[in-house]
Amino acid sequence: MGETHPSFLGWTSWHDRLHRRLLMQPQLLPQGSSLLLAVSGGQDSMALLALLHDLAPLHDWSLSLWHGDHSWHDGSSRIAADLSNWCQQRKLPLQVDQAAPGQVPSEAKARQWRYEQLAKRGRQAGADVVTGHTASDRAETMLLQLARGSDLAGLAALPSIRPLSPEGPRLRRPLLYLQRHDTLQICRELALPIWEDPSNQSPEFARNRIRQEVLPVLEALHPGSTQRMSDLAERVSQVRDVQTELSRMALKLLQTPAGMDRRGLGALSSASRRLLLAQWLQQQGVPPLPASQLDELSGRLDNGAPGGAADLAGGWQLSWKGAELVLQQRATEH
Numbered sequence: 001m002g003e004t005h006p007s008f009l010g011w012t013s014w015h016d017r018l019h020r021r022l023l024m025q026p027q028l029l030p031q032g033s034s035l036l037l038a039v040s041g042g043q044d045s046m047a048l049l050a051l052l053h054d055l056a057p058l059h060d061w062s063l064s065l066w067h068g069d070h071s072w073h074d075g076s077s078r079i080a081a082d083l084s085n086w087c088q089q090r091k092l093p094l095q096v097d098q099a100a101p102g103q104v105p106s107e108a109k110a111r112q113w114r115y116e117q118l119a120k121r122g123r124q125a126g127a128d129v130v131t132g133h134t135a136s137d138r139a140e141t142m143l144l145q146l147a148r149g150s151d152l153a154g155l156a157a158l159p160s161i162r163p164l165s166p167e168g169p170r171l172r173r174p175l176l177y178l179q180r181h182d183t184l185q186i187c188r189e190l191a192l193p194i195w196e197d198p199s200n201q202s203p204e205f206a207r208n209r210i211r212q213e214v215l216p217v218l219e220a221l222h223p224g225s226t227q228r229m230s231d232l233a234e235r236v237s238q239v240r241d242v243q244t245e246l247s248r249m250a251l252k253l254l255q256t257p258a259g260m261d262r263r264g265l266g267a268l269s270s271a272s273r274r275l276l277l278a279q280w281l282q283q284q285g286v287p288p289l290p291a292s293q294l295d296e297l298s299g300r301l302d303n304g305a306p307g308g309a310a311d312l313a314g315g316w317q318l319s320w321k322g323a324e325l326v327l328q329q330r331a332t333e334h
Helices: 013-024 043-059 076-089 107-125 135-148 180-189 206-221 225-254 262-266 270-283 291-300
Strands: 034-038 062-069 094-098 128-130 161-163 170-172 308-312 316-321 324-329
Touching (some): 013 043, 034 043, 043 062, 043 180, 062 076, 062 107, 076 094, 094 107, 135 206, 135 225, 225 262, 225 270, 262 324, 270 291, 291 308
Parallel strands (some): 062 094, 128 170
Antiparallel strands (some): 161 170, 308 316, 316 324
Protein backbone atom coordinates (compact mmCIF):
# COMPACT_ATOMS: atom_id res chain seq x y z
CA MET A 1 0.00 0.00 0.00
CA GLY A 2 1.54 3.28 -1.08
CA GLU A 3 1.37 6.82 0.20
CA THR A 4 -1.38 7.97 -2.17
CA HIS A 5 -4.24 9.76 -0.45
CA PRO A 6 -7.79 9.27 -1.73
CA SER A 7 -9.73 12.38 -2.61
CA PHE A 8 -13.16 11.19 -1.50
CA LEU A 9 -15.50 13.51 0.35
CA GLY A 10 -14.79 13.66 4.08
CA TRP A 11 -11.03 12.99 4.02
CA THR A 12 -9.50 15.18 6.75
CA SER A 13 -6.24 15.63 8.60
CA TRP A 14 -7.65 13.20 11.19
CA HIS A 15 -7.93 10.49 8.53
CA ASP A 16 -4.41 11.29 7.39
CA ARG A 17 -2.97 11.03 10.92
CA LEU A 18 -4.55 7.64 11.57
CA HIS A 19 -3.65 6.35 8.09
CA ARG A 20 0.01 7.31 8.55
CA ARG A 21 0.05 5.85 12.06
CA LEU A 22 -1.22 2.52 10.74
CA LEU A 23 1.37 2.50 7.98
CA MET A 24 4.07 2.83 10.67
CA GLN A 25 2.36 0.46 13.14
CA PRO A 26 0.37 -2.02 11.03
CA GLN A 27 0.02 -4.39 13.99
CA LEU A 28 -2.55 -2.02 15.53
CA LEU A 29 -5.15 -2.87 12.87
CA PRO A 30 -3.66 -5.41 10.45
CA GLN A 31 -4.58 -5.14 6.81
CA GLY A 32 -7.39 -7.45 5.75
CA SER A 33 -8.75 -7.88 9.28
CA SER A 34 -12.36 -8.47 10.26
CA LEU A 35 -13.14 -5.84 12.90
CA LEU A 36 -16.06 -5.54 15.31
CA LEU A 37 -16.42 -1.90 16.42
CA ALA A 38 -17.91 -1.19 19.85
CA VAL A 39 -20.16 1.84 19.25
CA SER A 40 -21.80 3.47 22.26
CA GLY A 41 -22.96 6.51 20.28
CA GLY A 42 -20.67 8.81 22.27
CA GLN A 43 -18.09 11.06 20.64
CA ASP A 44 -15.15 8.64 20.93
CA SER A 45 -16.90 5.68 19.32
CA MET A 46 -18.54 7.82 16.61
CA ALA A 47 -15.16 9.29 15.68
CA LEU A 48 -13.73 5.76 15.59
CA LEU A 49 -16.57 4.57 13.34
CA ALA A 50 -16.16 7.43 10.87
CA LEU A 51 -12.39 7.13 10.59
CA LEU A 52 -12.32 3.35 10.23
CA HIS A 53 -15.27 3.31 7.82
CA ASP A 54 -13.50 5.78 5.53
CA LEU A 55 -10.12 4.04 5.81
CA ALA A 56 -11.51 0.51 5.34
CA PRO A 57 -11.02 0.41 1.53
CA LEU A 58 -7.36 1.40 1.94
CA HIS A 59 -6.69 -1.30 4.56
CA ASP A 60 -9.07 -3.96 3.26
CA TRP A 61 -10.96 -4.26 6.56
CA SER A 62 -14.35 -5.88 6.98
CA LEU A 63 -16.32 -3.86 9.55
CA SER A 64 -19.31 -4.74 11.71
CA LEU A 65 -20.72 -2.76 14.64
CA TRP A 66 -21.94 -3.58 18.15
CA HIS A 67 -23.87 -1.53 20.70
CA GLY A 68 -24.49 -2.46 24.34
CA ASP A 69 -27.56 -1.13 26.16
CA HIS A 70 -26.90 -1.27 29.92
CA SER A 71 -30.55 -0.43 30.74
CA TRP A 72 -29.27 2.07 33.31
CA HIS A 73 -31.80 4.77 32.49
CA ASP A 74 -35.07 5.29 30.63
CA GLY A 75 -33.36 6.82 27.60
CA SER A 76 -30.94 3.94 26.94
CA SER A 77 -33.36 2.07 24.69
CA ARG A 78 -34.03 5.30 22.75
CA ILE A 79 -30.28 5.78 22.20
CA ALA A 80 -30.03 2.20 20.93
CA ALA A 81 -33.01 2.71 18.58
CA ASP A 82 -31.76 6.05 17.24
CA LEU A 83 -28.27 4.68 16.68
CA SER A 84 -29.71 1.60 14.94
CA ASN A 85 -31.77 3.80 12.62
CA TRP A 86 -28.77 6.01 11.82
CA CYS A 87 -26.65 2.96 10.98
CA GLN A 88 -29.43 1.34 8.95
CA GLN A 89 -29.77 4.46 6.79
CA ARG A 90 -26.06 4.15 5.97
CA LYS A 91 -26.19 0.37 5.48
CA LEU A 92 -23.87 -0.20 8.44
CA PRO A 93 -24.42 -3.61 10.11
CA LEU A 94 -25.15 -3.02 13.82
CA GLN A 95 -25.87 -5.64 16.50
CA VAL A 96 -27.47 -4.52 19.75
CA ASP A 97 -27.35 -6.45 23.04
CA GLN A 98 -29.48 -5.28 25.97
CA ALA A 99 -28.79 -6.09 29.59
CA ALA A 100 -31.74 -7.00 31.79
CA PRO A 101 -32.77 -4.24 34.22
CA GLY A 102 -30.52 -4.49 37.28
CA GLN A 103 -28.13 -6.93 35.60
CA VAL A 104 -25.25 -4.42 35.59
CA PRO A 105 -25.68 -2.35 38.77
CA SER A 106 -22.14 -0.97 38.90
CA GLU A 107 -19.43 0.44 36.67
CA ALA A 108 -17.31 -2.71 37.12
CA LYS A 109 -20.24 -5.04 36.34
CA ALA A 110 -21.11 -2.99 33.25
CA ARG A 111 -17.56 -3.23 31.97
CA GLN A 112 -17.50 -6.99 32.58
CA TRP A 113 -20.84 -7.42 30.77
CA ARG A 114 -19.68 -5.35 27.79
CA TYR A 115 -16.50 -7.31 27.28
CA GLU A 116 -18.24 -10.66 27.73
CA GLN A 117 -20.75 -9.71 25.03
CA LEU A 118 -18.03 -8.34 22.75
CA ALA A 119 -15.92 -11.49 23.17
CA LYS A 120 -18.93 -13.65 22.28
CA ARG A 121 -19.88 -11.53 19.27
CA GLY A 122 -16.26 -11.35 18.14
CA ARG A 123 -15.92 -15.14 18.25
CA GLN A 124 -19.15 -15.55 16.30
CA ALA A 125 -17.98 -13.12 13.62
CA GLY A 126 -14.35 -14.26 13.57
CA ALA A 127 -13.43 -10.63 14.22
CA ASP A 128 -11.18 -8.68 16.56
CA VAL A 129 -12.89 -6.08 18.75
CA VAL A 130 -12.04 -2.37 18.37
CA THR A 131 -12.91 0.36 20.88
CA GLY A 132 -12.57 4.13 20.76
CA HIS A 133 -10.56 4.55 23.97
CA THR A 134 -8.38 7.65 23.96
CA ALA A 135 -5.39 8.96 25.91
CA SER A 136 -7.91 10.63 28.23
CA ASP A 137 -9.45 7.27 29.13
CA ARG A 138 -6.03 5.76 29.74
CA ALA A 139 -4.97 8.62 32.02
CA GLU A 140 -8.20 8.25 34.01
CA THR A 141 -7.66 4.52 34.41
CA MET A 142 -4.06 4.98 35.48
CA LEU A 143 -5.03 7.51 38.16
CA LEU A 144 -7.77 5.21 39.47
CA GLN A 145 -5.36 2.28 39.63
CA LEU A 146 -2.76 4.40 41.43
CA ALA A 147 -5.34 5.50 43.99
CA ARG A 148 -6.44 1.90 44.58
CA GLY A 149 -2.89 0.73 45.24
CA SER A 150 -2.25 -1.14 42.02
CA ASP A 151 0.96 -2.95 41.08
CA LEU A 152 2.82 -2.59 37.78
CA ALA A 153 0.24 -4.64 35.87
CA GLY A 154 -2.52 -2.23 36.88
CA LEU A 155 -0.49 0.79 35.78
CA ALA A 156 -0.16 -0.68 32.30
CA ALA A 157 -3.61 0.76 31.73
CA LEU A 158 -5.55 0.10 28.51
CA PRO A 159 -2.82 -1.49 26.37
CA SER A 160 -3.25 -0.85 22.68
CA ILE A 161 -3.65 -4.59 21.98
CA ARG A 162 -4.59 -7.41 24.35
CA PRO A 163 -6.44 -10.74 24.27
CA LEU A 164 -10.11 -10.20 25.07
CA SER A 165 -10.41 -13.78 26.37
CA PRO A 166 -8.05 -16.79 26.37
CA GLU A 167 -9.73 -18.42 23.38
CA GLY A 168 -11.43 -15.39 21.88
CA PRO A 169 -10.64 -12.31 19.78
CA ARG A 170 -8.11 -9.62 20.50
CA LEU A 171 -9.09 -6.16 21.72
CA ARG A 172 -7.59 -3.27 19.74
CA ARG A 173 -7.49 0.43 20.67
CA PRO A 174 -6.14 2.49 17.74
CA LEU A 175 -7.10 5.97 19.05
CA LEU A 176 -4.88 6.12 22.14
CA TYR A 177 -2.87 8.91 20.50
CA LEU A 178 -5.94 11.19 20.60
CA GLN A 179 -7.61 12.96 23.52
CA ARG A 180 -11.29 13.49 24.24
CA HIS A 181 -11.29 17.02 22.83
CA ASP A 182 -9.89 15.58 19.59
CA THR A 183 -12.74 13.12 19.11
CA LEU A 184 -15.23 15.91 19.78
CA GLN A 185 -13.58 18.00 17.07
CA ILE A 186 -13.71 15.05 14.64
CA CYS A 187 -17.44 14.67 15.25
CA ARG A 188 -17.99 18.38 14.65
CA GLU A 189 -15.93 18.48 11.46
CA LEU A 190 -17.65 15.40 10.02
CA ALA A 191 -21.12 16.46 11.25
CA LEU A 192 -21.54 13.22 13.20
CA PRO A 193 -24.38 12.82 15.70
CA ILE A 194 -23.46 12.18 19.34
CA TRP A 195 -25.71 10.35 21.80
CA GLU A 196 -24.67 11.36 25.31
CA ASP A 197 -25.27 8.79 28.03
CA PRO A 198 -26.43 10.71 31.13
CA SER A 199 -24.56 8.24 33.35
CA ASN A 200 -21.32 9.78 32.04
CA GLN A 201 -22.10 12.90 34.09
CA SER A 202 -23.09 11.14 37.31
CA PRO A 203 -20.72 11.78 40.26
CA GLU A 204 -21.68 8.32 41.58
CA PHE A 205 -19.09 6.83 39.24
CA ALA A 206 -15.46 7.26 40.29
CA ARG A 207 -14.25 7.64 36.70
CA ASN A 208 -16.56 10.61 36.13
CA ARG A 209 -15.12 12.44 39.14
CA ILE A 210 -11.58 11.82 37.87
CA ARG A 211 -12.66 13.14 34.46
CA GLN A 212 -14.53 16.20 35.72
CA GLU A 213 -12.57 17.18 38.85
CA VAL A 214 -9.04 15.75 38.80
CA LEU A 215 -7.77 15.81 35.21
CA PRO A 216 -8.78 19.45 34.60
CA VAL A 217 -6.74 20.52 37.65
CA LEU A 218 -3.70 18.52 36.49
CA GLU A 219 -4.01 19.96 32.98
CA ALA A 220 -4.20 23.49 34.39
CA LEU A 221 -1.09 22.88 36.50
CA HIS A 222 0.85 20.95 33.84
CA PRO A 223 -0.62 21.28 30.33
CA GLY A 224 -0.26 18.05 28.39
CA SER A 225 -0.24 15.88 31.52
CA THR A 226 -3.07 13.68 30.20
CA GLN A 227 -1.05 12.65 27.14
CA ARG A 228 2.11 12.16 29.21
CA MET A 229 0.27 9.86 31.62
CA SER A 230 -1.12 7.90 28.69
CA ASP A 231 2.35 7.58 27.15
CA LEU A 232 3.72 6.38 30.50
CA ALA A 233 1.02 3.71 30.67
CA GLU A 234 2.12 2.50 27.22
CA ARG A 235 5.76 2.30 28.32
CA VAL A 236 4.77 0.44 31.49
CA SER A 237 2.77 -1.96 29.32
CA GLN A 238 5.87 -2.64 27.21
CA VAL A 239 8.01 -3.19 30.33
CA ARG A 240 5.39 -5.58 31.64
CA ASP A 241 5.38 -7.52 28.36
CA VAL A 242 9.17 -7.95 28.61
CA GLN A 243 8.87 -9.06 32.23
CA THR A 244 6.17 -11.56 31.26
CA GLU A 245 8.37 -13.12 28.58
CA LEU A 246 11.35 -13.43 30.92
CA SER A 247 9.26 -14.73 33.82
CA ARG A 248 7.83 -17.50 31.62
CA MET A 249 11.35 -18.67 30.92
CA ALA A 250 12.24 -18.58 34.63
CA LEU A 251 9.06 -20.42 35.63
CA LYS A 252 9.92 -23.32 33.33
CA LEU A 253 13.17 -23.77 35.28
CA LEU A 254 11.33 -23.69 38.61
CA GLN A 255 8.54 -26.11 37.72
CA THR A 256 8.28 -29.42 39.58
CA PRO A 257 5.80 -32.30 39.18
CA ALA A 258 3.93 -31.09 42.27
CA GLY A 259 4.12 -27.35 41.64
CA MET A 260 7.19 -25.15 42.04
CA ASP A 261 10.68 -25.42 43.49
CA ARG A 262 10.20 -23.50 46.72
CA ARG A 263 13.92 -23.24 47.49
CA GLY A 264 14.77 -21.98 44.02
CA LEU A 265 12.02 -19.38 44.30
CA GLY A 266 13.03 -18.47 47.85
CA ALA A 267 16.64 -17.80 46.82
CA LEU A 268 15.55 -14.96 44.53
CA SER A 269 15.13 -11.34 45.58
CA SER A 270 11.77 -10.42 47.06
CA ALA A 271 10.82 -8.41 43.97
CA SER A 272 11.70 -11.24 41.53
CA ARG A 273 9.93 -13.78 43.75
CA ARG A 274 6.83 -11.62 43.86
CA LEU A 275 6.79 -11.18 40.06
CA LEU A 276 7.21 -14.90 39.35
CA LEU A 277 4.64 -15.87 41.95
CA ALA A 278 2.05 -13.50 40.44
CA GLN A 279 2.76 -14.81 36.93
CA TRP A 280 2.56 -18.46 38.02
CA LEU A 281 -0.70 -17.99 39.91
CA GLN A 282 -2.21 -16.22 36.89
CA GLN A 283 -1.16 -19.11 34.63
CA GLN A 284 -2.92 -21.55 36.97
CA GLY A 285 -6.17 -19.59 36.82
CA VAL A 286 -6.04 -17.88 40.21
CA PRO A 287 -7.81 -14.47 40.23
CA PRO A 288 -5.42 -11.48 40.57
CA LEU A 289 -4.22 -10.94 44.14
CA PRO A 290 -3.98 -7.54 45.84
CA ALA A 291 -0.47 -6.10 45.91
CA SER A 292 -0.42 -6.34 49.71
CA GLN A 293 -1.16 -10.09 49.64
CA LEU A 294 1.55 -10.70 47.04
CA ASP A 295 4.04 -8.81 49.23
CA GLU A 296 3.07 -10.91 52.24
CA LEU A 297 3.38 -14.20 50.33
CA SER A 298 6.74 -13.19 48.90
CA GLY A 299 8.06 -12.61 52.41
CA ARG A 300 6.70 -15.92 53.72
CA LEU A 301 8.38 -17.83 50.87
CA ASP A 302 11.87 -16.51 51.60
CA ASN A 303 14.44 -19.24 52.20
CA GLY A 304 14.63 -20.00 55.90
CA ALA A 305 11.00 -19.08 56.55
CA PRO A 306 8.82 -21.85 58.04
CA GLY A 307 6.32 -23.86 56.02
CA GLY A 308 2.79 -22.64 55.81
CA ALA A 309 -0.32 -22.13 53.73
CA ALA A 310 -2.48 -19.28 52.45
CA ASP A 311 -6.04 -19.15 51.19
CA LEU A 312 -6.36 -17.33 47.87
CA ALA A 313 -9.29 -15.93 45.88
CA GLY A 314 -11.37 -18.28 43.78
CA GLY A 315 -11.24 -21.19 46.25
CA TRP A 316 -7.49 -21.80 45.83
CA GLN A 317 -4.94 -22.65 48.52
CA LEU A 318 -1.18 -22.25 48.32
CA SER A 319 0.91 -24.42 50.67
CA TRP A 320 4.63 -24.92 51.11
CA LYS A 321 6.80 -27.31 53.09
CA GLY A 322 10.37 -28.39 52.46
CA ALA A 323 11.27 -27.98 48.79
CA GLU A 324 7.75 -27.93 47.38
CA LEU A 325 5.29 -25.11 46.70
CA VAL A 326 1.87 -26.57 45.89
CA LEU A 327 -1.32 -24.95 44.61
CA GLN A 328 -4.65 -26.72 44.87
CA GLN A 329 -8.37 -26.03 45.07
CA ARG A 330 -9.78 -26.04 48.59
CA ALA A 331 -12.29 -28.74 49.35
CA THR A 332 -15.83 -27.36 49.36
CA GLU A 333 -18.07 -27.96 52.34
CA HIS A 334 -21.49 -29.49 51.82
